[in-house]
Amino acid sequence: MRGTPRAAPGGYAALVQPSDDPRTRRAPAAVTLRDVADRAGVSLATASRVLNGSDRVVRPDLAARVGQAAAELRYVSNGPAQALARARTNVVGLVVHEVDDPYFASIAAGAMRVATEHGLLTMLASTFRDPGREVEYVQRFQAQRVRAVLLAGSGRLAGAAELDRALGEFGDGGGRVALVSERGLPFDTVLPANARGAAQVARLLHDLGHRDVGVVTGPADLRTVADRLGGFLDAWASLGRDRDAVAVAEGDFSRAGGHAATLTLFERHPHLTAVFALNDLMAVGALSALQSDLGRRVPEDVSVVGFDDLWLAADLQPALTTVRLPLEQMGARAMELVLTEAGDAPRRVPVGAELILRASTGPARAA
Amino acid sequence: MRGTPRAAPGGYAALVQPSDDPRTRRAPAAVTLRDVADRAGVSLATASRVLNGSDRVVRPDLAARVGQAAAELRYVSNGPAQALARARTNVVGLVVHEVDDPYFASIAAGAMRVATEHGLLTMLASTFRDPGREVEYVQRFQAQRVRAVLLAGSGRLAGAAELDRALGEFGDGGGRVALVSERGLPFDTVLPANARGAAQVARLLHDLGHRDVGVVTGPADLRTVADRLGGFLDAWASLGRDRDAVAVAEGDFSRAGGHAATLTLFERHPHLTAVFALNDLMAVGALSALQSDLGRRVPEDVSVVGFDDLWLAADLQPALTTVRLPLEQMGARAMELVLTEAGDAPRRVPVGAELILRASTGPARAA
Numbered sequence: 001m002r003g004t005p006r007a008a009p010g011g012y013a014a015l016v017q018p019s020d021d022p023r024t025r026r027a028p029a030a031v032t033l034r035d036v037a038d039r040a041g042v043s044l045a046t047a048s049r050v051l052n053g054s055d056r057v058v059r060p061d062l063a064a065r066v067g068q069a070a071a072e073l074r075y076v077s078n079g080p081a082q083a084l085a086r087a088r089t090n091v092v093g094l095v096v097h098e099v100d101d102p103y104f105a106s107i108a109a110g111a112m113r114v115a116t117e118h119g120l121l122t123m124l125a126s127t128f129r130d131p132g133r134e135v136e137y138v139q140r141f142q143a144q145r146v147r148a149v150l151l152a153g154s155g156r157l158a159g160a161a162e163l164d165r166a167l168g169e170f171g172d173g174g175g176r177v178a179l180v181s182e183r184g185l186p187f188d189t190v191l192p193a194n195a196r197g198a199a200q201v202a203r204l205l206h207d208l209g210h211r212d213v214g215v216v217t218g219p220a221d222l223r224t225v226a227d228r229l230g231g232f233l234d235a236w237a238s239l240g241r242d243r244d245a246v247a248v249a250e251g252d253f254s255r256a257g258g259h260a261a262t263l264t265l266f267e268r269h270p271h272l273t274a275v276f277a278l279n280d281l282m283a284v285g286a287l288s289a290l291q292s293d294l295g296r297r298v299p300e301d302v303s304v305v306g307f308d309d310l311w312l313a314a315d316l317q318p319a320l321t322t323v324r325l326p327l328e329q330m331g332a333r334a335m336e337l338v339l340t341e342a343g344d345a346p347r348r349v350p351v352g353a354e355l356i357l358r359a360s361t362g363p364a365r366a367a
Numbered sequence: 368m369r370g371t372p373r374a375a376p377g378g379y380a381a382l383v384q385p386s387d388d389p390r391t392r393r394a395p396a397a398v399t400l401r402d403v404a405d406r407a408g409v410s411l412a413t414a415s416r417v418l419n420g421s422d423r424v425v426r427p428d429l430a431a432r433v434g435q436a437a438a439e440l441r442y443v444s445n446g447p448a449q450a451l452a453r454a455r456t457n458v459v460g461l462v463v464h465e466v467d468d469p470y471f472a473s474i475a476a477g478a479m480r481v482a483t484e485h486g487l488l489t490m491l492a493s494t495f496r497d498p499g500r501e502v503e504y505v506q507r508f509q510a511q512r513v514r515a516v517l518l519a520g521s522g523r524l525a526g527a528a529e530l531d532r533a534l535g536e537f538g539d540g541g542g543r544v545a546l547v548s549e550r551g552l553p554f555d556t557v558l559p560a561n562a563r564g565a566a567q568v569a570r571l572l573h574d575l576g577h578r579d580v581g582v583v584t585g586p587a588d589l590r591t592v593a594d595r596l597g598g599f600l601d602a603w604a605s606l607g608r609d610r611d612a613v614a615v616a617e618g619d620f621s622r623a624g625g626h627a628a629t630l631t632l633f634e635r636h637p638h639l640t641a642v643f644a645l646n647d648l649m650a651v652g653a654l655s656a657l658q659s660d661l662g663r664r665v666p667e668d669v670s671v672v673g674f675d676d677l678w679l680a681a682d683l684q685p686a687l688t689t690v691r692l693p694l695e696q697m698g699a700r701a702m703e704l705v706l707t708e709a710g711d712a713p714r715r716v717p718v719g720a721e722l723i724l725r726a727s728t729g730p731a732r733a734a
Contacts, residue, residue, distance in 0.1 A: 050417065050430055060437030063417055067431025075427055091507060099479065099491060100472035100678075109467040112493055121500075121507055124466060124491040126479055133488075140458065140488055144511050255678065284682050311467075311622065315651050317684035 033075075040069035051075070088174070091121045092338065093141035095134060097153035099126035101253070101281060102310045103327060107152045107180055110331030118339055120147065127153070129219070131160060138166040148176035148338035152331065154224035155183030176338035180330050182223050188337040188347045190330050194224055194307075195231030197323035197353030201276050201305050202235035204321075204355060209364035210274040210303065214247040214265045216258050216282050228278045228307060247272060251282045258282025262289035266296075273302060273364040280306035280313050280322055287316060287360070299362035309356055318359035326351055400442075407436035418442070455541070458488045459705065460508035462501060464520035466493035468620070468648060469677045470694060474519045474547060477698030485706055487514065494520070496586070498527060505533040508542075515543035515705035519698065521591035522550030543705035547697050549590050555704040555714045557697050561591055561674075562598030564690035564720030568643050568672050569602035571688075571722060576731035577641040577670065581614040583628045583649050595645045595674060614639060618649045625649025629656035633663075640669060640731040647673035647680050647689055654683060654727070666729035676723055685726035692720055 037047035049058045050066040096104035112122045125137040141149050177187040218225040233243040249265040251257035277283035283306030290296040309324035404414035416425045417433040463471035479489045492504040508516050538544050544554040585592040600610040616632040618624030644650035650673030657663040676691035
């Protein structure tokens with residue numbers, strides 16, 4: 001609970017206390033939980049369970065005696081602020097889409113490092129892209145009275161009324177919320193430059209002479225997908241090219257999904273000279289599909305570009321050209337947002353995207 | 368709470384209930400929490416908070432009325448067994464060493480899939496290899512009344528008295544514990560074949576004619592390191608070779624650590640023809656150090672072998688020969704252990720290791 005004012009034991013103190021005790025004659029003094037326990041003839045632990053709430057069951061007759069004693073001693077709450085401070089644990093909850101996706105693992109690592117520096121523990125939950133489970137975890141974290149919740153996954157384009165409500169309730173109760181990626185929600189948000197990063201890819205491929213280009217997209221209902229695909233197509237159009245001529249196949253942001261989508265793409269459009277996968281994991285699948293399944297050389301026959309710059313991008317065969325997002329820093333910034341004073345309005349923290357040129361891209365082969 | 372007997376609401380039921388209600392004359396019927404709430408003139412939620420425990424604060428006068436009503440109605444606990452069942456949440460805690468290490472991410476994904484199939488949520492905690500934080504997380508999970516705790520990281524060779532105690536207390540309180548990797552603790556354990564897998568590597572390299580072999584080890588105090596290194600050296604000796612002639616440099620199980628340790632190894636022993644990294648992450652670093660920093664070809668100049676068969680092993684440059692552990696299955700088995708009836712004695716579930724030959728190994732070059 002470092003950095004947070006601690007409540008009096010139990011978050012209660014007397015406002016006014018008439019008493020015969022000589023110690024308390026000069027001024028009203030706090031009735032302690034010990035006083036209530038003594039009067040009720042129960043242990044301090046039992047009194048605490050009854051008055052402060054507890055997960056342990058208390059015998060009804062004892063609960064009655066404690067309640068009676070507290071009423072007689074006018075043992076009353078010291079106010080919601082202290083109760084709130086008392087109620088927060090030293091835990092921060094972090095919700096991601098896929099725990100075994102290095103994108104989220106890196107964001108989580110950055111967030112956890114900052115939490116650790118502040119003496120906080122982090123609990124990570126993975127929704128496996130199930131929106132219902134996202135809501136369930138937020139509510140579970142709320143029930144555990146975590147200090148803050150971070151949501152690291154992309155939001156959906158369609159409404160997420162339940163999630164909005166769950167986060168809102170958590171926030172109303174004094175919990176802090178921060179998001180990584182745009183969700184259109186009124187909370188502090190770290191905003192990666194998805195559209196601008198994708199635009200850089202369009203310009204790179206165009207400069208290299210590629211005209212027959214395919215995109216391996218992620219789930220169409222994700223904002224991140226819309227931002228990256230839109231950024232690429234807008235830039236492609238601004239270069240004087242036909243955005244509708246760009247071939248598109250949908251993956252699911254996984255390696256296997258990128259592999260399958262790349263096979264689909266080349267079955268329909270065998271003459272593509274470049275593939276832009278909207279994340280690195282799918283680019284790994286694209287490299288495998290092209291080189292192992294389709295017998296294409298990368299980059300001599302087909303150039304491949306990813307997005308994210310996962311730590312393993314440079315170790316791939318060939319090393320992957322991609323758009324770097326500062327993933328650990330994004331997680332760290334989100335954690336910092338919930339550990340500092342909230343602003344009057346939700347804060348928006350943009351983070352840049354940088355094109356990293358490696359061996360998987362080259363000039364378009366002659367048609 | 369699927370698969371678990373549910374307690375009556377609140378874990379309470381009347382044992383005997385004298386009543387004037389004609390419905391209950393024939394036999395004692397359960398007094399419900401609703402009955403208590405009605406008699407006390409409070410909401411069901413308030414009655415539940417007082418009698419079942421809650422994190423929310425209840426006004427003392429209301430607590431007194433509820434306690435009184437419960438006493439008058441003889442609303443009593445239905446016994447510790449039900450209270451225990453009620454007291455467990457639908458959450459399982461999972462503790463790993465490094466959240467951004469794909470080894471743990473895969474184990475976590477397998478465990479989480481099984482949990483999800485059983486309607487349970489999983490909260491993951493990463494210790495960043497800090498033993499103190501491991502204890503802290505176990506205690507935090509206990510305070511949250513999670514149903515079970517899984518520890519997925521290797522144990523240490525030296526005593527871990529605090530952790531033993533924390534797990535023991537959690538187990539004594541009815542929580543379930545399962546471990547992935549040997550810890551020498553009396554809990555259900557999933558046991559990867561670390562020593563036998565490493566022995567296969569020794570035989571492979573020997574068969575390929577390698578005699579000048581180096582090992583990039585992990586932290587020396589980890590059981591997994593001792594098992595893998597010992598398995599390799601024992602097999603090497605059984606092949607008639609001098610185990611003391613095997614060059615060793617210590618990494619920290621990370622890519623960067625493997626990179627640095629490989630540079631150290633070849634500075635001291637430039638004539639090595641093969642490197643065995645005790646996990647794949649360090650093998651990735653070894654590949655990078657050899658090819659990018661030292662200008663060695665893999666496998667023509669130096670063969671490289673890893674351990675774990677992370678999902679990315681086949682995508683590396685060159686594709687990595689390694690020992691496959693069924694990581695997702697290991698996580699799944701551990702989760703299954705805590706979801707089934709406990710045995711009389713701790714169960715030990717061995718899982719196999721399989722040598723996977725890829726492009727990073729070849730015959731030793733002539734001296």
